[in-house]
Amino acid sequence: MKYIDEFREGGMARKIAARIAAEVDARRRYHFMEFCGGHTHAISRYGLVDMLPDNVQMIHGPGCPVCVLPVGRVENAIQLAQTPELILCTYGDMLRIPTANGMSLLRAKAQGADVRMVYSSEDAIKIAQQNPQQQVVFFAIGFETTTPPTAIAIKKAQALGLHNFSVFCNHVLTPSAISHILQSPEVREFGVVSLDGFIGPAHVSVVIGSQPYQYFAEEFQKPVVIAGFEPLDVLQAILMLIRQINAGRAKVENEFTRAVLPQGNIKAQLLVAEVFELRRSFEWRGLGLVPYSALKIKSCYAEYDAEQRFPVPALSIADNKACECGAILRGIKQPQDCKIFGTVCTPENPIGSCMVSSEGACAAYYSYGRFRNRDLCTVQNN
Amino acid sequence: MANPVRVKAGYTRAIDFKHGCVEMKHGSGGRAMAQLIQQLFVAAFDNEFLRQSNDQACFQGSNERMVMSTDSYVITPLFFPGGDIGSLAVHGTINDIAMSGATPSYLAASFILEEGFALSDLKRIVDSMAQSAMAAGVPIVTGDTKVVERGSADGVFITTTGIGKIAEGINISGENARPGDKILVSGLLGDHGIAVMALRENLSFQTSIQSDTAALHDLVANMVAAVPTIHVLRDPTRGGVATVLNEIAQQSAVGMMLYESKLPMRAQVNAACEFLGLDPLYIANEGKLIAICGADDAENLLNAMHKHALGKDAAIIGEVIEDTHCFVQMQTRFGGSRVVDWLSGEQLPRIC
Amino acid sequence: MCLAIPAYVEQLITGDQAIVNLCGVRKEISLVLVEDIVVGDYIIIHAGYALQKLDQREAERTLAMFAEITTLNNNDIS
Ligand code: SF4
Numbered sequence: 142m143k144y145i146d147e148f149r150e151g152g153m154a155r156k157i158a159a160r161i162a163a164e165v166d167a168r169r170r171y172h173f174m175e176f177c178g179g180h181t182h183a184i185s186r187y188g189l190v191d192m193l194p195d196n197v198q199m200i201h202g203p204g205c206p207v208c209v210l211p212v213g214r215v216e217n218a219i220q221l222a223q224t225p226e227l228i229l230c231t232y233g234d235m236l237r238i239p240t241a242n243g244m245s246l247l248r249a250k251a252q253g254a255d256v257r258m259v260y261s262s263e264d265a266i267k268i269a270q271q272n273p274q275q276q277v278v279f280f281a282i283g284f285e286t287t288t289p290p291t292a293i294a295i296k297k298a299q300a301l302g303l304h305n306f307s308v309f310c311n312h313v314l315t316p317s318a319i320s321h322i323l324q325s326p327e328v329r330e331f332g333v334v335s336l337d338g339f340i341g342p343a344h345v346s347v348v349i350g351s352q353p354y355q356y357f358a359e360e361f362q363k364p365v366v367i368a369g370f371e372p373l374d375v376l377q378a379i380l381m382l383i384r385q386i387n388a389g390r391a392k393v394e395n396e397f398t399r400a401v402l403p404q405g406n407i408k409a410q411l412l413v414a415e416v417f418e419l420r421r422s423f424e425w426r427g428l429g430l431v432p433y434s435a436l437k438i439k440s441c442y443a444e445y446d447a448e449q450r451f452p453v454p455a456l457s458i459a460d461n462k463a464c465e466c467g468a469i470l471r472g473i474k475q476p477q478d479c480k481i482f483g484t485v486c487t488p489e490n491p492i493g494s495c496m497v498s499s500e501g502a503c504a505a506y507y508s509y510g511r512f513r514n515r516d517l518c519t520v521q522n523n
Numbered sequence: 524m525a526n527p528v529r530v531k532a533g534y535t536r537a538i539d540f541k542h543g544c545v546e547m548k549h550g551s552g553g554r555a556m557a558q559l560i561q562q563l564f565v566a567a568f569d570n571e572f573l574r575q576s577n578d579q580a581c582f583q584g585s586n587e588r589m590v591m592s593t594d595s596y597v598i599t600p601l602f603f604p605g606g607d608i609g610s611l612a613v614h615g616t617i618n619d620i621a622m623s624g625a626t627p628s629y630l631a632a633s634f635i636l637e638e639g640f641a642l643s644d645l646k647r648i649v650d651s652m653a654q655s656a657m658a659a660g661v662p663i664v665t666g667d668t669k670v671v672e673r674g675s676a677d678g679v680f681i682t683t684t685g686i687g688k689i690a691e692g693i694n695i696s697g698e699n700a701r702p703g704d705k706i707l708v709s710g711l712l713g714d715h716g717i718a719v720m721a722l723r724e725n726l727s728f729q730t731s732i733q734s735d736t737a738a739l740h741d742l743v744a745n746m747v748a749a750v751p752t753i754h755v756l757r758d759p760t761r762g763g764v765a766t767v768l769n770e771i772a773q774q775s776a777v778g779m780m781l782y783e784s785k786l787p788m789r790a791q792v793n794a795a796c797e798f799l800g801l802d803p804l805y806i807a808n809e810g811k812l813i814a815i816c817g818a819d820d821a822e823n824l825l826n827a828m829h830k831h832a833l834g835k836d837a838a839i840i841g842e843v844i845e846d847t848h849c850f851v852q853m854q855t856r857f858g859g860s861r862v863v864d865w866l867s868g869e870q871l872p873r874i875c
Numbered sequence: 876m877c878l879a880i881p882a883y884v885e886q887l888i889t890g891d892q893a894i895v896n897l898c899g900v901r902k903e904i905s906l907v908l909v910e911d912i913v914v915g916d917y918i919i920i921h922a923g924y925a926l927q928k929l930d931q932r933e934a935e936r937t938l939a940m941f942a943e944i945t946t947l948n949n950n951d952i953s
Contacts, residue, residue: 142794142898144881144917144934151856153941160944163951178875179877188859206875206877232922233871247869260799260872261923263905283875283922286877289908290924344877347919347927370879372857373941380944399934400881400919400927409908409926488864500875508864728902794898800878874922875877 144399148371149187157376158192164383171197173382174472175340176319178205178500179370185505187372197379200472201495201502203318203428204342206283206311207234208494208501211424213456214311216240218280221309221451222254228272230257230265231280238497239490241458246280262294269298269306278447279308286344288312288436289409292416295438295445309447310438312417315345316353317434318425323361325471336472338382340375341367343397350405354393362391369397416442424457426494427466461486464493469502476506483507538562543642550636550670563646564666567653568632572664580629580664585688592619593684601648601678603719605733608681609651611809614738615760616683617659621740622756622812624695624747625687630656632666632683637676648679659738661685687740692751699754700775704843705821707814709742709828710735710836712764713792716806720872721795728798730791737810742831746814749827755815758808765804765863767813768851778846781853781863785840799872804863806870815843879921881929884914895920 165171175181181201184190190199203209215238222229229246236247236258250256255275259265262279269277281291291308298306319339341354346367354365364385368378378396385392395401416439423435438446447453460466463481468474476482476495486492488504495503538558548555565573572580596612606614613630620627632652636645656663663683714735721730739758746753755775759767764786768779788803796803810833816824821839828834841853851863882895882902891906895918902920906912909925917929 142790142797142880143883144929144931145797147934147938149856151858153945154857156945156948157941159948163948177877186855186861187857188855188861189857191859192857232874234873234875236871237869258871260874261905263923284877286879286921286926287874289926290922293905293907293924342877344879344919344921344926347879374937377937377941396937399930399937402927406908406927408910412908498873498875508862728900730900790898791900794900797880798897798900798902873878 148373174200174202176202176204177342203470205500207498209425211426212458222249227276228255230259233258262290282311284345285348292412307447312436321431338364340378341365343370346401351395358391358393364391365393367395427470461492466493466495476503540642540646545636545640567649568663570662587688590623590625595682606736609648610655612681612683613655616685617738618758620685620687621743624693625689627661627687630663630685634668635680636670638673697774700815700843702845706841709812709834713803713806715809717795735810742833750820750824753816763805772849778844779851781841787838881917884916
């Protein structure tokens with residue numbers, strides 16, 4: 142696969158790793174957060190941590206839209222799906238997410254709700270066209286990457302004069318979440334966690350560009366390197382971050398130049414701005430309420446807003462007390478620090494957000510790196 | 524087939540296989556059912572046992588050990604590139620028998636038909652079963668049909684049961700994997716799962732990938748002849764290679780180490796997985812097997828597999844290691860390693 | 876994580892749609908979010924939509940940057 146395989150080449154990875162080892166300053170530690178689940182996935186899938194020097198630590202950020210969606214919203218979606226004469230469409234990612242009482246969209250479907258998996262927002266439109274007698278709600282989730290397709294669906298529904306299509310909008314914004322993490326007291330004041338730099342999102346940045354990160358570099362003096370999701374991209378970004386830190390710089394750099402322009406995709410941005418507006422505040426699972434971190438459908442498109450058309454009560458469902466997701470997402474704790482990691486909380490039965498999808502920090506640790514943690518245990522036991 | 528009344532051809536109208544559909548009467552034990560059984564099933568599966576029109580097949584036993592296996596087949600869509608539910612039902616059960624090292628002897632087939640199901644489709648499926656059974660040399664000697672009301676089934680469900688015999692000295696079982704053993708696979712992985720998924724509504728993408736559905740008993744016979752001491756055989760159907768290896772690791776209380784670079788896979792299967800965010804290790808196969816044998820026998824076994832058409836892409840993909848946690852791990856192309864875990868729930872296409 | 880992959884544009888079809896080809900797997904995707912796409916381009920696809928044209932020159936440049944690292948490593952050794 143052209144433009145994929147070249148960026149997964151193992152020999153080159155070892156060379157970049159050797160370069161990283163040669164350039165790190167042995168006297169200090171480096172703490173980098175990869176915001177996106179895509180990077181987390183690459184790191185665990187390719188075993189990149191094994192290739193990094195001991196003083197380079199990766200912190201897994203909240204960059205998985207499935208994981209950060211509060212349980213209350215999933216519950217809302219399930220209630221919508223259980224409404225008679227209503228078809229709920231959503232991406233495959235959402236179907237298995239459990240709520241507090243063990244329900245999920247898949248389970249609701251088994252009990253008779255009409256839940257359809259779609260690959261694209263356009264499929265949801267098609268379903269609405271094919272079922273004019275029924276209401277079709279598209280349960281939309283995702284970061285800036287996934288928002289433009291939802292905007293297109295709404296515009297298309299309008300153009301087609303579809304009156305049975307609406308969107309349950311849960312789109313969230315990456316920069317607000319990064320700010321939130323940087324502003325959390327642990328990171329900002331107490332110096333409990335040092336966060337030395339960020340690997341910036343790949344495909345989110347394709348849409349929003351590299352400019353929005355400028356603020357972090359300036360305001361918080363943290364270097365940001367936007368990187369693709371392939372393993373070589375991630376290693377290269379780590380090298381670029383190390384170089385910035387060693388040189389005392391805090392700039393936004395772009396490793397993913399093959400897809401990210403400074404201004405991003407303006408056509409997509411305009412479309413999003415036309416259909417959506419900011420929510421004052423939105424709950425992120427694991428982070429709590431984050432100001433101006435999500436989008437809602439503008440009132441001029443209210444007809445397509447499921448929250449306007451159907452009762453969608455605000456449900457705040459707290460996560461299990463033992464869950465350490467909030468601390469993990471801020472880099473204060475590691476998944477193994479959670480008392481119920483791998484015992485009560487597993488991918489089969491996720492208790493907290495980080496275990497929900499395979500990109501979550503806990504799930505990635507569990508499914509790709511479980512043995513390593515166990516090995517540690519055995520060593521300690523000996 | 525159950526209780527067939529002999530029907531004189533002259534007294535009944537021939538079944539309209541072109542336009543007709545399954546009706547409740549086809550399962551009610553009356554004349555219509557007898558007619559369907561004679562004109563469709565017996566005609567297609569034709570063999571001495573069925574011709575006797577008894578409720579059971581009676582055959583000579585042997586003093587060898589016998590194996591028996593049963594499996595139900597439900598699949599959407601019923602027809603897919605490379606096969607259909609009929610060929611799948613024959614191959615699947617033959618393979619389940621063969622994975623013990625046995626030679627399959629006979630099959631039994633039971634059909635649940637949904638009222639309204641097109642007879643033309645049913646005929647296509649039955650013909651395909653007949654052809655698969657004939658090609659495999661394993662006759663379908665008894666069976667049953669039931670019709671359920673519309674909405675109570677999805678077209679047709681088929682259950683096939685098989686019986687076979689194992690030669691002296693063969694001891695193949697999931698609990699026989701030992702540290703140091705080699706793990707082999709008989710060919711390219713993931714074809715069936717991707718071929719079927721490509722047809723799913725809403726996902727539609729075009730590939731030239733065909734299901735790999737095939738009967739593996741002949742390949743197994745060659746393998747057993749070359750290396751009678753094969754430790755484990757299993758077909759990585761649902762849940763794919765990852766799931767099957769985890770099962771065996773548990774059964775044998777061992778760990779496994781796979782080499783990512785050695786896994787034989789079509790570029791197209793890989794690409795489809797990229798599109799859908801799936802891991803090819805968890806994709807179903809219907810004409811592949813995993814074999815585990817002692818390290819000294821591995822080359823020998825591999826050669827035997829390479830000589831058979833269904834094993835020409837066979838490869839050694841890993842080895843059995845000692846591990847009290849029974850983890851299946853994989854050495855990545857990068858030299859790191861990761862755990863290849865059990866699948867949690869159904870694999871669904873994802874966008875993030 | 877926003878799964879997206881670069882794929883080759885094989886054919887432009889009506890209504891701002893295109894057929895992309897990834898190693899023999901073909902899929903129809905929407906071009907509404909991008910502009911000036913021609914056959915032969917590579918586009919980054921997410922959930923059925925092209926998000927951006929892949930800049931082939933930049934891709935080569937990134938790969939060249941990797942190659943430079945080899946030289947740096949060699950210099951270290953010598
Ligand atoms: S293991 Fe589960 S409960 Fe513990 S922090 Fe991770 S997601 Fe939360």
